[in-house]
Amino acid sequence: MTQSLSQEIDAVAKFGLLKTEIPDDITDNLAKQIELRPYQVTALERWLFYIDKFPNRPSRPHLLFHMATGSGKTVLMAALILDLYRRGYRNFLFFVNSGQIIEKTKENFLNPASAKHLFAPQVRIDGKLVDIRAVDTFDAVSDEAINIHFTTIQGLHTRMQAPKENAVTIEDFRDYKVVMISDEAHHLNAETKKSLTEGEKKDKASWEGTVSEIFEQHPENMLLEFTATVDLTHEAISAKYHDKILYDYSLRQFREDGYSKDIELRQADLPPAERMLQAVVLSQYRRKVAEVHSLHCKSVILMKSKTIKESGENEAEFAKMVAGLSADALQALRAASEGDQTLSSAFAFIMDERGMEPADFALELKSDFATEKVVNVNNPKDLEKRQIQLNALEDRNNEIRVIFAVDKLNEGWDVLNLFDIVRLYDTRDGKANKVGKTTMAEAQLIGRGARYFPFVAPDQPDAVREKRKYDSAVDHPLRILEELHYHCSHNPRYIQDIRNALRETGMLDDNARTVTVRLKDSFKQSSFYQSEHIWVNERVKNTREGVDGLETYSVEKHFAYPSLMTGRVTESSAFGGGQLTLKPLGKEPISRDFKLVDFAKAILTFAMDANPFFHFANLKHYFPQLGGASDFILSEAYLGGVVVSVRGLPSDLEDLPAREKLNITKFVLNQIEGGVKRESVEFVGTKDFKPYRISDRFKDHTLKIRLEGETGRSWVNGESQVQGLDQIDLSIKDWHVFDDSYGTDQEKHFIKYMHDQEAQLRGNYDDFYLLRNEKAVKLYDFGTGRAFEPDFVLFLRKKGQEASTILQLFIEPKGDQLRPQDDWKQDFLEQIKAKAKLETVFQGRDYTVLGLPFFNETGQTNTDFKAAFEDQVIEA
Structure with missing residues (x-):
């Protein structure tokens, strides 16, 4: 078989040919708290190479980003949307398998007040403000905005089969080029498989067929798929994606790079209620350790049941257990935990080091784990309503501590402060050393819960917030914030099953070992x-004392502006083979140099006012010696020394209109902004x-x-x-x-x-x-x-x-x-x-x-x- 797309691009990467600066239109327009991780930069570099330089790429690209759960696929989606807008795309169709994911995705894409909002408060591309809008149809939408239609695959199929007024129809896709973005894209493969489950047979009529039909409506459509779990072991699916996987970033690599929690399997020969109590104590221990280190971390527990009925019963049992907590109950649990190093450390920290009396600890747990801070998500309708709340569990004003669930949170749940999963049933479905379907689903849930909780370590202020910091000091107190505990009953055969499943998903590292190195x-x-x-x-902070002009940042003072439109008309035969006929309007285009400062101060001031980077307070940050905005405009060290070459017809260059001068000025300012940002450093x-x-x-x-x-x-x-x-x-x-x-x-x-x-x-x-x-x-x-x-x-x-x-x-x-x-x-x-x-x-x-x-x-x-x-x- 020929090389896959991923292998071809890997070969190019070995020669360093993919390395490129990510465009400012991407980096400047993502939310301030988002700093692209190295593997996300790699994904974007591969995208830019594919779109700009890959030989014989189709005009209608269909690509898959196969990336680990928790690796920030939605951040990559936002970055690609920004880049595609820059390339002339305005309409985006975002679709998923599950309706519960839609609301949280809208929050991430559209709500600036959301802690997980993906875009900057003001998106500015080519100097123009760009709105991001949710639309019901692409008919008559703004050609200056990013227009996104959010839907489920099933809902999309229904609307295609039974069109309604003011809803997206197949004509939308014939008349407008659209970027189709599929999250959890493994659901699109129902039709690809030769043998289908009963559920997949129902999907066959809609998912893959509908998406394919839409994709083929316009010659410039794009289909971008994102998933962590496409089944590449399936021969037909592997063949389908042979020339489509642009980037493959596995969960194993994600963990090895330090972007996930470590998994600790805790097996206890105890009834479910006592396993729940252990998790409660450890959850509170994490919260207190974080507080001592001036960190906010409200640790969350997931109580997983086998059936909805059992989940309700377990929730009632939990409420009864919490209500009945006493000093004696906690003392008894501590006494029974002497051989449990983690739980013993929790009690020692809370009761000994922090000096908390058992009775006071019991009262605190009753308050922090009261019924109003417990939620059951097993009702699908209720889950859709709660999705935004569940997507904001890290927020300070969100006090949910415990979630009871069966399997409603297996996809699309972006939670970082889940630290304990308690398995409240004891069955297993593994046979003959093969991982059962239920066990694999449990392993995938663990992988979702293993998303790292980002924090700034007081003793490592420069360490990356999103990566583990204490692999080299696992006895450090804050290590507890880098671990996910999976609580289950004492069942060696099940433990072997779940280990095998975690090994298959990449979340368990057989090659890891813990060692103690001592000074002699x-x-x-x-x-x-x-x-x-x-x-x-x-x-220390860079004071930029030596910065006295653009040249300090290696910014050249001579720029070349893209050609002015000449009005030239070109004709050729529609069927090829004919001689090109050119109809020039006059003389050939020429280049002419202009001093930017000669465009008039009003034009330069207007262009600077339109770009926040050139507001004086910001300029003063990068150029401390600057006396005022006029100095920046007039001084030879700044814009006063800038020359721009403009190519156009002599008659146009002789008398440039004010609008054209403004466009040229904005172009130059954007180039200067990019150069300063690339060369400037905040610390030395x-x-x-x-x-x-x-x-x-x-x-x-x-x-x-x-x-x-x-x-x-x-x-x-x-x-x-x-x-x-x-x-x-x-x-x-x-x-x-x-x-x-x-x-x-x-x-x-x-x-x-x-x-x-x-x-x-x-x-x-x-x-x-x-x-x-x-x-x-x-x-x-x-x-x-x-x-x-x-x-x-x-x-x-x-x-x-x-x-x-x-x-x-x-x-x-x-x-x-x-x-x-x-x-x-x-x-x-x-x-x-x-x-x-x-x-x-x-x-x-x-x-x-x-x-x-x-x-x-x-x-x-x-x-x-x-x-x-x-x-x-x-x-x-």
Whole structure:
């Protein structure tokens, strides 16, 4: 079989040909709180390449974005809508399988007051304000707006078969080009399958056939599908999407990239009511841990029953249990939980560390889990009404804590603060080690609940809000906000079933292991550990003191405006083969340069007023030395020095009308805005390095790591596959201060290199210590403020000097595959020697801070490293 579309674009990506700037019309018009994640940027880069450069692409593209649950497919939809508007599309048909998803989608697309609104308060494309509207039909809609018709697949089919007045009809799709956007698109494949279930047989007459008919009505229509669960193992479906999958981002990759919670399976040999109580205590524990760290997190529990009748009974049982809570009941639960580390930690934190009396804790739980904060979603009609409320569970004014459900929340539920799922039944449907349908649905629900709850960690203010932060410190209190607990009965066979299902979906990592790395006692007891310091810099706001014009941001002052319309007419035979006939209106077009400032101050002022970026308060942010808006217009350093080349007929260029001058000015301003934003940085790294006690930064730590290649393999236990390491007993090397190494092959090669230098180093230095930096310290790039955690810090104390001279070196082993995106780190490391300033004075001690080129066991990189190590360490 030929290469798939995804494989073809993967091949192009290997040569770096997909890398491009995402247009400002996309990034500037998404909601302020949305920062595109790297994989979303990748998806957009693939889209831009496909639309602009892919050879022989059809005029009517049909594409699938196969992306993990929780990866932000609606953000990508919003970005694509903005880009397609830029390309001339105005009408969008958004359709899903389930009516309950429609209302929450409308909220996301249309309601600026919604916390999950996708667009900026004002959408501005090509300098013009653009409205986003929900429409019932595309007839007579605004040609300047984004017009979206929201519907279900079933409702769309019904309207196509029985048209009504003021509703979308098949004629709409003949007369207007439309972008069709299908969410949860796996439902479109009922007709593709050779064998159908009874439900799929009912769908066959509508879903896929109707969508195909609409798609074919106009030669420029597009069909963009989004799903996390298309069945590519099905031969017919795989063939259908062979040339349509533009981007495949699996749930496994999503989890490995750190964008999901970790799954913890909690099995308890207890009746359902007591499992519910355990979940309540853990839910409140999360809320309190968050509060202590100045975070708002209202943890939500999902109570899952097998039938609607049982769900109602369980809800009644829950209400009775909460109403009857007492100090004695909580004390009894604590006593019974001594072997349960998680639950014991919860009680210890709440009752011991926070000093809460059991009776007060019982009263608090009665209030926080009262019946008005519990909802049952098993009624489909009621669910549609509640969909917006369920889509806003993270809001501060939404106090729902518990949801009782059977299977109404399996799709389209975007909840981030779900931390506990309690399975209130004990049956299983797995057979012969095969995952049953119910178990797979449970695993998919877990995957939906595993969406990460974003927060700013107080101890890691620069860490990405949307990614896990404590894989390298799983004993940190905030780790509880990075875990989803799935509570079920003690049933080993079921646990194996659900593990298999989670493994298939990509949510369970068989290669993960939790290890504790400890500082050796000899180092902990040393005076070096107890009294010496590590020097690091800080990140501060960029004051832009040196910014004195456009050129500071590398903005060129000469622009080329797209040609003016000439009025030229071109004729050719409709059937091809005929000679082109041109009917020119006069002379050939020419180019002419204009100084922008000569267009009149009123035109420039009007154009600047129309674009918020050029309002003076914002300009002052980027250009602190600017005296006023007039300075920006008249000064040679700003618009006064800007020249624009305009191509058109001589007669038109001789006397440009004011409207054309305004259009040219807006074009130039948009180009300047993009250039400034690309080059401007909000933060910089300080050149002043400050001291912090080593004992405050480097401690024992427990981390969760993936066994991937050499990474995760213990050196001390003989698991390493790096040749020659078995000859080195790391446990007796006092200079290696941690008791083991689980690092990459390059990290272990570097430790081996240090072992080989031991004799020389001992001849020059009284002490030397190598510390693995596991989020203990960060450095910040001088120019951009980007955070960087070097893998190792090497300390050396020189011999035979009156003052204690201490060298501190930051070292980063680096595999070749990571070099392209990380070369800036090497540049920064090599700048430290010249730029770092150590202004704090310690009597009797002299410090030097250095950075070395990347270490790599082979190639030129290591030649550079060894030369620098020889010069700055061995011969220093």
